[in-house]
Amino acid sequence: MEGVLHALADPVRVAMYAGIVAQGCPQNCSSFLTVSDKAIPKSTLSQHFKILREAGLIRSERHGVEMRNVSRCAELEQRFPGLIQAIVNAHAIQSAAKARPVSVR
Amino acid sequence: MEGVLHALADPVRVAMYAGIVAQGCPQNCSSFLTVSDKAIPKSTLSQHFKILREAGLIRSERHGVEMRNVSRCAELEQRFPGLIQAIVNAHAIQSAAKARPVSVR
DNA sequence: TCAGTAGTTCTGGACTTATGAACTATTGAA
């Protein structure tokens, strides 16, 4: 759980994770080459995904040449009920407040 | 919010915060000279309190020679509904799982 | 004024994190 909070305490990672949760379909790394109008190098992205994986927040599966990232909501919900939902909500509230005119992501 | 998660991503700080929330009465620094059976130097404690304060999680008031720390639940609940509750719950679940025979703290 | 208690600030070493360069893995085409 310490790992979960640490993973989501980073603005880039929480945006990535919120993106993965929001899209029903799995997202590959390159979906996040820019996050909130900021360019993220691939090596950094790869580290971020690693941290999300190790925190148990996502699972990554190779499909051909790309990796598809899926959120592990159900497992986390079982271990820490309400936690993920509350964080994703808080993130949405915050990014809505930050950039009012444009929708989240 | 990033600050809130970062503050509570540390096992010592989340234990401290949970302690402050659990006790109705304000807690001074020295209440936490040991956290989960681990001795914490005063200077480190002071840093931890500073981080909790700057994240908006607590307020510290001097009363004579000591500082009393109060949680700012209500304000946070208003900004990020459910977040603090979910994290404190998750912490309780986790520390119960870790040391089953003994109660939280 | 002094001693004692409570907490803060400073500082340096240890640990983390971000990123460019070089790498591996997979695919599709020649």
Place this chain on the structure above:
DNA sequence: TTCAATAGTTCATAAGTCCAGAACTACTGA
């Protein structure tokens, strides 16, 4: 099979953050 292209990972290192001892400030009571 070889080659080029795409997608991600690993490595090295420079920059940043964190911990804890030493020295400090703030307040109280004698």
